[in-house]
Amino acid sequence: MPPPNRSDAGPEPNPRAVTIDAELAGRLITALEMIGTAFALDEANDDRTLALISRLAAQGSDGPRSGETTDPARARAARDYDVLRGLLGRAGAPQPLRMHRETSRGGVAVYVVMDDALPVSARVAVVDSPGNRTSGPLTEYIEVSGGSGPPTRLTLREISPAMSISRIELLDRREALVAFGPSLPPTP
Amino acid sequence: MYRYLAKQFPSPPQLFLVHPFQLSRWLEVAWAAAPKVPLIGGSPANEQLGSTTVIADFDLPELLLETLEPGIDLAHPGDWVTPGDRHTAPLLWDHLIYAYLIESTGVYEIISEIVSRMVRGDTLGRLSPETLQWARAMEELLFRDPPPFSIGSVISRLRSDPRIERRRAYYSFFGFDLPFPLPASPVLADGGQPPWKLDVGGANITFQQRLTELFGQIWTGYENRLNQVGANATDAQYVGLLCQTIDDMLGNRRQDGRMAREEMTYVAAMSLCHLTVEYDTPVVQDLQATATSPEERLYKMGAKVGKVPAIRSRELFELAEPMSALLWGIELGIFNPGAAPESLYLPNTLGGPPTQLNIEVNRIIDLWQSATGTRVKGPSVSVGGPAGTKLPAQPLRTPAPVPDSARAPVAAAPARGPMVPSSSNGQHV
Numbered sequence: 001m002p003p004p005n006r007s008d009a010g011p012e013p014n015p016r017a018v019t020i021d022a023e024l025a026g027r028l029i030t031a032l033e034m035i036g037t038a039f040a041l042d043e044a045n046d047d048r049t050l051a052l053i054s055r056l057a058a059q060g061s062d063g064p065r066s067g068e069t070t071d072p073a074r075a076r077a078a079r080d081y082d083v084l085r086g087l088l089g090r091a092g093a094p095q096p097l098r099m100h101r102e103t104s105r106g107g108v109a110v111y112v113v114m115d116d117a118l119p120v121s122a123r124v125a126v127v128d129s130p131g132n133r134t135s136g137p138l139t140e141y142i143e144v145s146g147g148s149g150p151p152t153r154l155t156l157r158e159i160s161p162a163m164s165i166s167r168i169e170l171l172d173r174r175e176a177l178v179a180f181g182p183s184l185p186p187t188p
Numbered sequence: 189m190y191r192y193l194a195k196q197f198p199s200p201p202q203l204f205l206v207h208p209f210q211l212s213r214w215l216e217v218a219w220a221a222a223p224k225v226p227l228i229g230g231s232p233a234n235e236q237l238g239s240t241t242v243i244a245d246f247d248l249p250e251l252l253l254e255t256l257e258p259g260i261d262l263a264h265p266g267d268w269v270t271p272g273d274r275h276t277a278p279l280l281w282d283h284l285i286y287a288y289l290i291e292s293t294g295v296y297e298i299i300s301e302i303v304s305r306m307v308r309g310d311t312l313g314r315l316s317p318e319t320l321q322w323a324r325a326m327e328e329l330l331f332r333d334p335p336p337f338s339i340g341s342v343i344s345r346l347r348s349d350p351r352i353e354r355r356r357a358y359y360s361f362f363g364f365d366l367p368f369p370l371p372a373s374p375v376l377a378d379g380g381q382p383p384w385k386l387d388v389g390g391a392n393i394t395f396q397q398r399l400t401e402l403f404g405q406i407w408t409g410y411e412n413r414l415n416q417v418g419a420n421a422t423d424a425q426y427v428g429l430l431c432q433t434i435d436d437m438l439g440n441r442r443q444d445g446r447m448a449r450e451e452m453t454y455v456a457a458m459s460l461c462h463l464t465v466e467y468d469t470p471v472v473q474d475l476q477a478t479a480t481s482p483e484e485r486l487y488k489m490g491a492k493v494g495k496v497p498a499i500r501s502r503e504l505f506e507l508a509e510p511m512s513a514l515l516w517g518i519e520l521g522i523f524n525p526g527a528a529p530e531s532l533y534l535p536n537t538l539g540g541p542p543t544q545l546n547i548e549v550n551r552i553i554d555l556w557q558s559a560t561g562t563r564v565k566g567p568s569v570s571v572g573g574p575a576g577t578k579l580p581a582q583p584l585r586t587p588a589p590v591p592d593s594a595r596a597p598v599a600a601a602p603a604r605g606p607m608v609p610s611s612s613n614g615q616h617v
Contacts, residue, residue: 071528071534071537073531074530074534074536074543077229077523077527078543078545080229080517081522081531081548082545083226083228084280084516084517085513087279088192088280088282088509089195096277097277098277128227166226167227180226180278181226183233184224
């Protein structure tokens with residue numbers, strides 16, 4: 001007698017015939033290993049998270065940072081690297097801006113003129129100059145309004161037309177670099 | 189270079205709609221803008237180029253430069269605008285390593301075959317007007333002699349093959365050869381040496397060894413960054429010494445500004461190739477090679493002309509930009525001893541969030557070990573295996589959407605020969 005019609009899934013699969021792609025298996029094992037490693041490092045991560053939370057708590061929602069010690073050499077190197085990324089046109093890097101120098105009639109006032117609109121988040125411009133023999137290196141901090149211009153004029157108080165400008169950086173309220181300008185030679 | 193300009197347009201592929209003569213002139217402006225680079229790392233301006241005067245030594249006098257401004261109109265790429273005061277933003281071209289890594293993918297050879305077919309016949313089918321403009325720009329800027337007396341004029345009767353000249357530069361700077369032979373040409377010259385190794389003088393044969401050692405030391409520092417007690421094998425000053433060694437090696441090849449023009453020209457050429465596959469440009473669309481990543485587009489475009497890109501193209505494309513910034517940083521002395529070598533692996537504040545530099549260096553190490561097959565990140569202790577068993581902290585190769593085994597040689601339109609059969613003439617990267 002022929003077997004009755006069946007509407008189920010058919011015969012039971014042979015367990016030995018069930019295979020898994022070798023590469024997929026390798027990736028799964030690797031992923032499991034990494035999860036295991038992550039658990040092993042969890043204690044260290046907790047410490048790091050606590051340190052981060054305490055730093056943020058000390059910092060508050062705005063205003064200057066407190067309760068932390070920034071290594072100035074490392075911070076300078078990291079910022080230089082950000083400038084490099086901007087110079088190379090990398091996505092997400094600080095933006096290079098067009099700027100030039102101007103002097104008022106009679107040389108009474110000295111300006112840096114920004115020919116591009118400032119980033120909206122910019123709050124302060126930092127202008128560095130090697131100065132001269134008597135002055136030594138000079139740095140001026142000038143408050144700016146983000147999103148203003150172009151053009152935007154920054155009035156320099158100490159850096160004279162005869163001094164070159166080595167660096168102009170625009171920082172946001174958390175002192176992160178958001179844009180920078182060129183080095184500018186002395187004006188005649 | 190050109191990718192920097194392309195990002196100024198509303199849509200970067202619009203760069204190929206600009207007249208190639210304007211693009212060529214833009215290189216002159218870009219060269220002249222190099223002295224505006226702000227002071228980085230305390231080095232005098234442009235010292236990383238081997239000479240602080242190299243830009244002024246080779247640029248056009250200002251009045252001559254103004255007689256033929258590029259006048260690129262970002263709103264209407266086919267037009268010309270009268271330039272106002274030329275206050276260009278500071279700009280630096282990518283490091284030569286960028287050109288090496290991009291060319292190692294095989295993109296230049298694949299594009300040369302595509303352009304060749306487009307200008308000789310219609311075997312690639314019907315092409316859009318934008319694609320024809322792309323082909324014209326590429327032929328003018330990559331496959332013909334540059335305009336005489338221009339900054340990019342580094343081809344002459346004395347050095348007539350740009351492929352060989354680029355290989356010479358790569359060999360001299362990094363001790364690397366491209367991972368595929370020169371297509372359809374006698375490779376060996378006198379003495380059985382490839383032509384790019386003749387008369388080269390010094391070559392940084394140990395560059396890869398030093399760089400891998402540096403990455404290993406950085407990784408040691410990164411692993412131990414949270415150590416409060418116990419042994420810490422990190423030696424920041426040794427990291428600085430390695431950076432200084434690499435700085436000196438590369439500086440020896442650049443003495444007095446040698447190779448600055450060549451570097452900018454080679455980088456600019458490769459940036460055009462990179463830009464072509466970075467987006468779904470008109471030529472990518474016409475060749476039905478749209479994808480989500482440059483290496484996928486390149487693979488599909490290569491398939492149209494019977495060429496296969498380098499198997500590690502994904503890593504090479506992703507490495508090119510960050511490696512360029514890192515090597516410039518090293519050549520600017522940012523990480524030398526006494527500066528801040530530990531900034532490569534430590535955040536600015538103790539226990540603080542990683543800096544962009546930390547993140548990027550870690551990424552470079554991942555990609556470098558995947559591309560070269562040289563393990564940098566050491567083993568870690570397994571928690572699930574038998575006691576004492578060491579297992580890799582992460583796989584050697586970075587994950588890819590398409591497994592290597594699926595990269596079978598392409599049987600498409602007849603080709604002159606496989607482009608990337610092996611790496612018999614150099615070291616893999």
